Amino acid sequence: MAVPYADLHLQYQSIKSEIDAAVSSVIRDSAFIRGPYVDAFERAFATVVDAHHCVSCANGTDALFVAMAALGVKPGDEVITTAQSWISTSAMITHAGATVVFCDTDASTFTIDPAAVESAITPRTVGIIPVHLYGQPADMGAIMAIARKHGLWVIEDCAQAHLARYKGQQVGTFGDAATYSFYPGKNLGAMGDAGAIVTGRSDLAERMAMLARHGGLVKHQHQFEGINSRLDGLQAAILSAKLPHLARWTQARQAAAAVYNTGLNQIEEIVVPQVAPDRTHVYHLYTIQHPQRDQLAAHLNANGVQTAINYPVALPFLEAYRRLGHRPEQFPNAHRHQGRILSLPMFAEITAQQQKTVVDLISAFS
Numbered sequence: 586m587a588v589p590y591a592d593l594h595l596q597y598q599s600i601k602s603e604i605d606a607a608v609s610s611v612i613r614d615s616a617f618i619r620g621p622y623v624d625a626f627e628r629a630f631a632t633v634v635d636a637h638h639c640v641s642c643a644n645g646t647d648a649l650f651v652a653m654a655a656l657g658v659k660p661g662d663e664v665i666t667t668a669q670s671w672i673s674t675s676a677m678i679t680h681a682g683a684t685v686v687f688c689d690t691d692a693s694t695f696t697i698d699p700a701a702v703e704s705a706i707t708p709r710t711v712g713i714i715p716v717h718l719y720g721q722p723a724d725m726g727a728i729m730a731i732a733r734k735h736g737l738w739v740i741e742d743c744a745q746a747h748l749a750r751y752k753g754q755q756v757g758t759f760g761d762a763a764t765y766s767f768y769p770g771k772n773l774g775a776m777g778d779a780g781a782i783v784t785g786r787s788d789l790a791e792r793m794a795m796l797a798r799h800g801g802l803v804k805h806q807h808q809f810e811g812i813n814s815r816l817d818g819l820q821a822a823i824l825s826a827k828l829p830h831l832a833r834w835t836q837a838r839q840a841a842a843a844v845y846n847t848g849l850n851q852i853e854e855i856v857v858p859q860v861a862p863d864r865t866h867v868y869h870l871y872t873i874q875h876p877q878r879d880q881l882a883a884h885l886n887a888n889g890v891q892t893a894i895n896y897p898v899a900l901p902f903l904e905a906y907r908r909l910g911h912r913p914e915q916f917p918n919a920h921r922h923q924g925r926i927l928s929l930p931m932f933a934e935i936t937a938q939q940q941k942t943v944v945d946l947i948s949a950f951s
């Protein structure tokens with residue numbers, strides 16, 4: 586493979602001694618569940634993302650569930666989210682007991698369209714879950730204004746957007762709570778599953794921590810029925826070892842995106858990622874649009890360049906949501922984008938030579 590889509594091993598090699606030392610310490614201390622490594626990561630992560638409280642959990646999907654459960658979502662409630670995301674976002678709305686209401690994305694940023702949110706609100710609406718898709722913040726100014734006007738909570742899905750900023754302020758600090766995934770391929774990735782929720786509300790933080798730990802923070806004192814969603818000590822120690830490198834890795838992704846932009850901007854059929862004013866993009870994914878997407882992907886793949894489609898079917902059109910009977914005309918942007926988007930190789934360690942290979946192949950195709 587000339588250019589892999591991502592290269593997790595390369596990152597490990599670059600900080601091998603730190604990771605190995607972290608893993609050995611946890612094993613030496615048998616600190617596998619909860620304990621000092623988990624506490625230390627929660628504190629460090631809260632500091633890095635400008636949050637008051639961090640509650641770790643088993644993965645980014647559980648983080649969404651726990652946040653909604655803590656906010657008291659119940660049957661009959663409607664929760665608004667975007668038509669374009671990973672299925673965790675909408676599936677957890679259902680599992681928390683509420684009804685999913687999808688909104689279209691805007692035409693250029695792939696994030697939820699605030700105008701669509703406003704028109705989707707009914708007397709049953711309780712909250713909004715914007716997703717900072719691919720690493721670009723959603724329009725948080727407009728979304729928070731709508732939430733305040735209608736008395737709704739907001740959970741930011743930050744799974745793809747560690748350290749991204751909207752008007753200088755970090756994502757995850759606008760809403761009532763924000764969820765993170767540390768799936769290995771995310772911008773901050775564990776070596777297994779891991780997730781967290783951050784919030785500025787101490788009442789929510791406590792309730793979320795209890796929910797994730799069988800309904801109580803003291804052994805055998807269950808205040809209510811929770812679930813088991815724990816970050817383990819090994820993952821916490823690995824994440825703590827990686828955290829000091831996150832800003833540098835993010836800058837490397839942004840630099841790589843700038844190189845792609847320069848190379849691809851010349852090509853007429855290509856639309857490079859559009860970053861709205863006042864937002865910083867952390868390029869979890871570098872996603873272009875092309876009218877002959879499938880042929881372009883096949884051409885790249887045949888020449889040793891791995892790509893991905895995130896996501897080939899927008900959420901409302903998945904088999905899982907057939908019951909909602911959605912039609913393409915209801916989500917014209919999400920529907921148009923699903924046939925045009927292509928994510929190119931993107932990771933902090935990608936080389937100029939690898940990027941040149943990708944750009945040259947795309948130029949030759951177009």
Ligand SMILES: *Cc1c(COP(=O)(O)O)cnc(C)c1O
Nearest residue numbers: 644645646671673744766767768
């Ligand atoms: C990765 C991801 C999740 C889920 O995270 P897991 O840790 O894989 O459970 C949720 N939402 C979005 C937008 C994601 O990209």
